[in-house]
Amino acid sequence: MPYPVGAAPQQGFAVGQAMKKLEFGVSDIPASFQLERYAGCANWGAPEWWRALSLRYPFEAWSYLTPEELAEDEDNPDLLEIVRGNVLGFMERPLPVVEGELRPFPADTLSKPIRDLTGADYYEGLFNLHSGWYDKPSTLALRAIHRAGMMDFEAIQPEQEGERAFAELSNTPAWRIHREADAPAEKFGIEVNLGATDEFLVKEFKRWLKRIRKDAGIPQIPKEFDASHFADWHEDRLLPYLDLTMWARSHGGAFNLSALGYVLFPDEALRDAKMREVEPRIRRTIAPKARAIISLEVISTLNRQVWVKA
Structure with missing residues (x-):
């Protein structure tokens, strides 16, 4: 009999010393x-x-x-x-x-394939910064904070290092960050500028959809x-x-x-x-x-x- 119905894998497993594959x-x-x-x-x-x-x-x-x-x-x-x-x-x-x-x-x-982002989505991001699974992006985020002059980190020098960290964060899709942390990556967030015609937005969305399915290996x-x-x-x-x-x-x-x-x-x-x-x-x-x-x-x-x- 399978594991109790309704169960789902959870994050937060203790990370042990991996043996050779x-x-x-x-x-x-x-x-x-x-x-x-x-x-x-x-x-x-x-x-x-x-x-x-x-x-x-x-x-x-x-x-x-x-x-x-x-x-x-x-x-x-x-x-x-x-x-x-x-x-x-x-x-x-x-x-x-x-x-x-x-x-x-x-x-x-x-x-529901489309929904509004909520405050919980941003809270989840803050929570992940303290998870060992997200060491790399959380380190980049701290360096990016230094770039903005919001916090002083003596270990992060020079200022250009924060610039590079921010650039790397900006160029890494959220779904890829989750996958690198072995978390389910079924969410693909986008930001929509409604200051464009419906026809143009639909056309751009179709382009994005075609690209993201290929990049993320999502089947049609x-x-x-x-x-x-x-x-x-x-x-x-x-x-x-x-x-x-x-x-x-x-x-x-x-x-x-x-x-x-x-x-x-x-x-x-x-x-x-x-x-x-x-x-x-x-x-x-x-x-x-x-x-x-x-x-x-x-x-x-x-x-x-x-x-x-x-």
Whole structure:
């Protein structure tokens, strides 16, 4: 049974001494993983894909923490075991059973794609300045304060250093700062000057949208996911890829491409001539597609698609 429904990864884990990243091979594939168990994905529709991805979402996020960081979480000292246990559970039952009517996180996330910024958004920024996850931007912010002459920092000399810090802060999008701190980056704030025509603003927004989707790796969201999308996800083995990579990260490493090729595409990988084609496919196509379908944007679209029609 997955971690309690409605749970979401939180910031503030204690940062431990990271060990050297391990490389896993075919012999390290957990016994719980059997590719045949994912065959049923071929018959899934939006409700099944939504449930499978929603329940995996928090564990995908947690798995990017090192095992040491997971083990040192002050709020939940059993977090490492919980993550590892749930990932094995996903392998044994790719479509977990959910008891009751509760909707898993992030069911209601991004229900309103556009909203006004509030004072809470600025408060969050002040809070993050005191978080160890944001060491670099908070240091730049302090240097930028010195540039403005608002505070005297004897250690920051000369004045040009503050100028450079301010320039770096100004040229770094907020979403990138959050991602560098391993925080979810589903918010993309913009400032709008209403002293322009509606036509010009809409045109500029479309340009921004095209650029930000490319820069941030955000997939183009269709009006509705259909059978053709789900067939592609199954044929590309995206769900078993997610489960294997989550398992590897939660154990402090990653599977090499050769191992993933053999286990995900056994018929192709067993032929040497095809092996050279499988590995680039995993790196260039399957990995980014898998990251896309586990994103808040895709899960939220599936959520609306499933529950609006319910």
